[in-house]
Structure formats: structure tokens, C-alpha cells
Amino acid sequence: MSEPPTAGLARREFIKRVIASGAVASAATYVYGGLAGCVGQSRLTAGGVERLVSLNVNGQVRRVDVLPQETLAMTLRYKLGLTGTKLGCDRGECGACTVMLDDITHNSCSVLTHSVRGRRVVTIEGVRGPNGELHPVQQAFIDELSPQCGFCTPGQVMSAVALLKRNPHPTRDECRAALAGNLCRCGAYDNYLNGVLRAAAAGAA
């Protein structure tokens, strides 16, 4: 999966093609009402059998049956009860579903679950401390009143946490670049940036 789906290619078609060919087919088919994600076995698609896999999610081993075409976002939300990971577009445009895989941010709507076996998955539910204390990024987002509607917030938190892990003292421009994949339609960008910098100053890393 080296390329994103081409413009206008619905996820469903994309996933079908990936499964059918093992590679991303290039196509510009216009599909109306393109389906977001899948949670069941498709009768029309070859090769859809659930397999039991072990995943490392938020430091715990979770055993779960997954379909070949199942995205990590759907597994987290519909099979592991981790609904903090949000689906805003289900096609890698908005960043609401951001999680960390081995400390690197990914759009979980665009990662197939079976591909994360053996990797450390961390979701918004996994960033708090062992006693439930807020991560400094979460506390800073409260102190700066960063969220508005809150729907993009889990993704913003994940991108900020990942940034501070690799760069504990970012500049404002580095924060902008690191969070640029997280859309906020409420336009709370300035307050999120203030929050990341506040967390950095508090020694978030």
C-alpha cells in the first residue's frame, strides 16, 4: 500500500481491488455514495474470511477476529470498544482517526488491521497515565480550551503526543507541520498550537 487511492475512487472499490490484486489499482471510477469502511463479510467479494489475530493495543494483548479487508479504525471502534478514535471521512483526509503505530501517527481508517500484528497500537484511550492522569497534551488542551466541537480532538491529541515524543521542544511552525493532517472545521487551530507548545513547556515528553 504505497499509494493512496486516486481521486474519486471509493474506499470500498479500493479495498476490493487491493484484495483482488494485492496491489493498488489506479482507476478514476466515480462511485456515488462511496462506502466508508466495512464491518462484515462481503458476499460479493472474494476471500472474506475472519481470522483470529492478536493485537497489542494500549499495552494490552487483544485477541480479535478480523476480516482481511477490515480497517484498524473499524476494529478499534466496533470490536474493541475503543470509540475515542473518530471517523470523519474514512479516506485519509481528515485525521480524526489518528492513532500511533510504534509511536508514528497513522490514519487508522487507511490501515488494514491484519497489517498491524506485532506493532504497538496506541489510541486516545491509551495516552493517559497508569493512574488515569491526563497526558500533558490533554491537560494543555483543557487549559487552552483547544477543543470546540471535540470531534477532531482525539486525532489532534495523538498527533501532538507523537510529535512531542520525537521532538520534545518543537517550534510553532513544527507543530503546524506535524498537525497539518488533522482538520478542524471549527477552526480551533490556534488554540491547539498553543496547547502543544504549553505541553512541551510542561515537559510532555
Next chain:
Amino acid sequence: MSYKLLGQNFTPPDVYAKVTGQAKYAEDFRAEGMVFARLLTSPMPHARVRGIDATAALALPGVVGILLPSDVTPIPAPNPPILTDEPQFVGEPILAIAAQSETIAQDAIELIRLDLEPLSFCVDPLQALHPDGPDTRADGNNVGAQGLKPQKLKWTAADFDQAGAGRLPLGKAAEDWSYGDVEAGFAKSKVVYDDSFVTASNSHHSLEPRTAFSYWQNGKCFVHGSTQSQSFVVPGLAQLIGIKPDQLVYVSEFCGGGFGSKGAAFPSMAIPALLSKKIGRPVMMRISRAEEYYIGHARNGFQGRVKLGFAADGRLLAADMFLIQDGGASNGFYDFRNAADALSVVYQPQAMRWRGVPVYTNSPTRSAQRGPGENQIACILEPLMDRAARDLSLDRLELRRINAPQAGSKVGSNRRPLTSSYLREAQAIGAKRFGWADRLARSGRRNGTKVTGIGIGQAYHPAGFSGFDGLVRITPDGKLHIHTGVGNLGTFSHSGTARIAAEVLGFDWEDCIVERGDSRRHLPWNIGQFGSNTSFTMARTNYVAAMDALAKIREIAAHDLGGKPQDYDVDAKGVFARAHAARRLSYGKVAQRAIELGGRYSGQELPRDINPMTRTSATALAGTGLIGVAKDNLPVGGETAAFACAFAEVEVDLETGQRRIVDIVNVGDCGTVIHPMGLTTQLKGATVQGISIATLEHMILDPQNGLPGHVGLYQARPATYLDIPPEMNVDWVNQPDPTSPLGTKGIGEPPLGAAASAVLSAISDALGGHVFNRTPVKVDMILNAILKRPAAHGPLQVNTD
């Protein structure tokens, strides 16, 4: 006036859940036996469904049910239907299928055989008015709006011929108003301009699609929805489902963005409820991003023409505006009326005429979007103010100052007086923070290939609904419960305005509980969270409920401790005699006594004029404490309006046409400030969305096939982190409005139009005063202007890239 809580920052009770992922939005709920629904949406911009063959779809293992247009509550046209057999735009839902998994539901959708008869369609309002233009609806009606009956209105060929190239024809209007002698005003004017313009429609792009989840239990229908309002949704949604409001349990504790598109019940919310009723299983209907662009509404676009006449001193003597509104496939919103009022309010022309035609097209349903009408027209008018100032050799700020409204200034359409206006103060605060006088020296300054522009923008929105109910409750544990049905759009004003009740009663915020987001929490009938109204309307309802509670508290004190009610006052802990502070009752004791006394003290007797929803809620709470409940019958003194004024500096690259916003200052006139941090987020968020509508966002519909070209976030282009200026500064006037009990009024919408028009004013300034008369202003337009080439599109063309 100094307050204990008002004007102070606080941590809103819902923010913790937002940063931890614990906040539950509609798609986060589950129920045993839940199935998934998918929609079959129209592939054509206008068609009649002649037949639906679902045999193969229903035979697919795992499919549990289908909902057809004939199964749903009929909605009178032109209001958008729940499901339709005459789709009016690409993406309009025709049917829904429920299955054990979403994948199976979609597989089934693909097995449906649809027999469609294509019908004529049109995606350009001006073309729909042309005598040879195609019909947009099967009944031939092409014009209509809320409060204006659907009708057929075609202009004559002569209307089009007389206009001349690039000018909006002035055919028959569907609505009009005027005041003063407009022609005399133009005759007296030193300069007169006549401009035709286009403002693009743009989607709302709420980050949470309008997913809904529903099930039936013990005779009640439960709906988990994504709406910016709570109580306001209930009657409309109950009607869509075909039940009584008290048979509906509605939960919308969190809403992932609405911006006007989720203010009231919308048709797709009823689909899972109706499917669930039919098949007896809980139904989750997730809405995809593409579907959100189909059914998630959009701002009304305009094709317009405005004639402005200015005196030598810059005073606007006369204005004459004609607006064609693109209403999409249904009534849309009344942006076209609001825009006219905005011109009349912000610039106070001595005489004005307005004419308007709201047109149906075969494009997605429109609805109010943050500053509906006021903000589009600000984008057009502000650069025109700059041009007048330049031609008259006046300072651009001064021209705006002398035309600005003050308290008592009139609104164009209804000639009602403004209850307050501190636009001039906002201009002055902004000019000072921005350094207007000094920055002007940078206007037109070259730095390599880049040139600097300086701009001002302004906008307004009426913010004065009233007549809703307030409901508060003090319980024997000494807590104050503020029941609020307003909604959770992300402004935190559900709690900001709840603090008004606490302020009146002297409570510490730690002893307050905001009850909201779920009709089982017994909520009053409240306005929806829209229209910049929460901080005015909800301030009034919470005030009257608290005042009712206060009167009852004093009566109980007098009853138990002697003396008269007016001998008593309240503080954080309870009620006490003013003359003998030791003679007191704690709030817990007061609540206990209210329960013992019964009657109106504990909600057993209720005021007659409250809404049935409030009555039901208060009745359910009766006997649990001291109940304060009242309808907002406070006097209304005129039109309450909010204003904003913004200043921007931009750099335009003369080689690439790219623009960079260097910084921006946005100042609100919002009455008494309730919550400074919340206000800051509103001003900044509106600024980001303003940058968006000025330079990025638009709907595009292919005129050949009616296909939308804006069904992804990357195509419809809301602003990202990379589009905002490195510095965003905001400020406010903080002067009370006299008709609001504590002086508060809303602010959500005007700063969007102010920011958008400030950016456009600055871009024009960088280009030596070039006026685009169009939104959004894109790179190609800037390049063509620099190269003095004609634009790539006609002046009235819509759906341009």
C-alpha cells in the same frame, strides 16, 4: 458592573470528555442486535423513479429490511423528503437497506435495480430564470423560499438583452422592499457604482457526518443524533418519525460540528428510526463523507447586482441591490433577505431598495451557514467600500466609521431600531491593535515578487430571539441544577449561559450541575444553538428561571424565619436576613422545605404560559427540590444585533498568485462578556472559516450532468493548519446590551464575515484596488488580475473552479 462568574474563565464540564475520547457522539453508541443501514442515492440530478426491483437485494443473506419512499412520512414539497421517488439532485436518498453488517447492506444496495426516467435539470439559478431555461422541478415551480410560496417565475428575453454583457439582468423580483428616495440619493451622489457579482455556495463540512442511531424500547423511540440543538430538534424529529414529542427520547450530548446545518431536525435522521420500527432491531446509519456533501447542506450562493452612491464625505446616500439566491433543491434559507438587512444595518444607507429572487436548482439542499447572507454580502461590499474611499481620497476606516450604525439605527426591512451597536468601538479597538495608521504605509510595498495589502472587514448578525423557557432546580443536597435544552455545538455556551442562573442566585460554580444533552434529563423548551442567539436568548431564559427560584427562596425564608420576602438575600450557601446574617437557611434546607410545602415551590403547580415540553419536564421533576421555571416574557426593545470588525495584512506573490495572510485582528461587539476563553475560540474559529470562504471553499456542479465535484474534503477545501496566519489576535468591546438582563448578546457569526471581507479587502489592496466581485478569490483570478487579463469565467458564471 462586576460579576462573580460572568466575565470569568472556567473549565466547561464537557471538555474533559473531549480530550480523553470519552465523549460519545452518535456513532459511538451500541445496542444488542444492532444492524447497519446504507442509502441508495440518486445518480441523476433530477429523475422520476419508475421502478425499484429489490428482489436480489432482499434475497442476499444477512439483509434484514428495506425502507422505500412509500414507507416514510410524507413531507410537503418543497421541503426535503426523507426518501424520494423524484430525486432533485445527485445524492438525494431514494431508499435504505438494513443488514447484519454494513458491507452486506452496501452489497444489497448494489443489487438494487432502479428504473429511472431522467428529467430536466439546472444548476445555474440565472439559467433557471431564463425563458428557455430548463425546469428544475416537475411541477414547473422554480422560485420559492421559507415564507414565499413555490411559484413559476421566468424572466423575458428582453430582460436578459437589456442587461448587457456581464451585468445581472433585472427581471421581475419575487420580493422587494425600499425606504427613502433611492433615485434622489444617486442623483446627489459624488460617485455611483454598479457592480454585478457572484458568491459561491459552500458546504458545511461538519467533521462528524450526520450519522444517526435508533431503537424502540417500551413504546418509546430512542434516537442518538448529531445536532447542534437538543430540545429544538424534538418536535420536528417526532413529526418526521410520526410520533408525539413525548414518545421520543433524543440524545445529542455531543455534536461534531454543525455550523447551521444541524440546527433543527433533518430528514435523514428519521431513516434509522423508521427502519428500526419496521424490522424490530436497533439501526445504525453511518453517513459517509461523500454523502455528507450530498445531504449535509450548504450555504446559499448569490448572483447579484448592487448600485451604491456616496457623497464626497463618504456617506452612503443610496443603495439598490438585486439578489438571486441559489436555494438548491428545496427552500434553503433566507440568506437573500439577511444580506439585504446586512447592507442596510452595517452601512446605514440614507435610502435603499432591495429586490430578490430565491431560485430552486438541482443541487444539494441549502440551509443556514454561520452568518447566512450577512457574511456572503460582506465579502462583496467591503472591497466596494474600499474603492469608494480611494476614489474619494478618504481613509478606508473613516468611510466605514461615518457609515456605521449606533443604538437606535434602523434595520432595512422592518425599520426596527437596533438595541445596541458598538461597531465604531470595535473599529477603534481593532485599528489600535492592528496599528492601522502605521500599517497603511505598507500598503503596496514590494518585497521581491511579493506585494503587501492591508484590509478591513465588517459583518453583522441579528441575535435576539426570545420567548423560550428556563428551568432550574435546587436539590436537598444543596446543588443547583440548570436544565438547558440548547445543544452542544462546541461553543461551551450551554454552560456559559447556565452560569447566569448561578450568578443570579449567588451559587459557587462547584455547586452547579448543568443538565443537558438527553431528553431524559428533563429539559425545557429552548432555542436551538444557532443564529448567534445562545448568549442572548439562553441568558434570558436562565435569568427568568433563576429569578423565579429566587422569589420562591425568599418566600420560604420569610415563611420559616419571619419577616417579608424582600428582607432576605442570597449568597453561595443559602438565604439570609439582610439585617441579621445569622438568620439563614442553607440551600439544602430550602430545597427540603420546598418539597414539604409543595405547590408551585416544588413544581406541583406550574405557570400556564410555559411550553408543553417544559411542562412535561418540570412535572417529572416535581417534588425533587425547589423548582424555578418561567417563560421569557422580558421586554423586547428592538433588534438585538452582534457586530465584528477585522483587520488583515496579506502578501500576494505576483509570480504565483499565492496569497499569505500575515496576520489578522478580529474584534467582536457581543455585549457583556460571559466567558473570555470561549469568546476567544469563537472569534478565532470564525476567522479561520472566514479565510476559508474568502479564498478556498466552493461547491462545484457539472452543468452538463449535474454531478458534484466537491465530495471530498480535499476537493471542497476547508482551511487547514497551513492556511491560517501565524498570528491571530482577537478582542472585544464588552459593552452591555440594554435588552439582555445581564447585557449579553451573541457573537458566533459576524467575525466570520469580518475576517473573510478583511482578507478580500487586503488582497484587493495588494493589487492596487482591483475588485473581484466574487468569492472565493482563487489563485487563477489573482494571476489574471496581475496580468491584466480577463478572468477565466464570466462575471455571473457559477460552478467555476
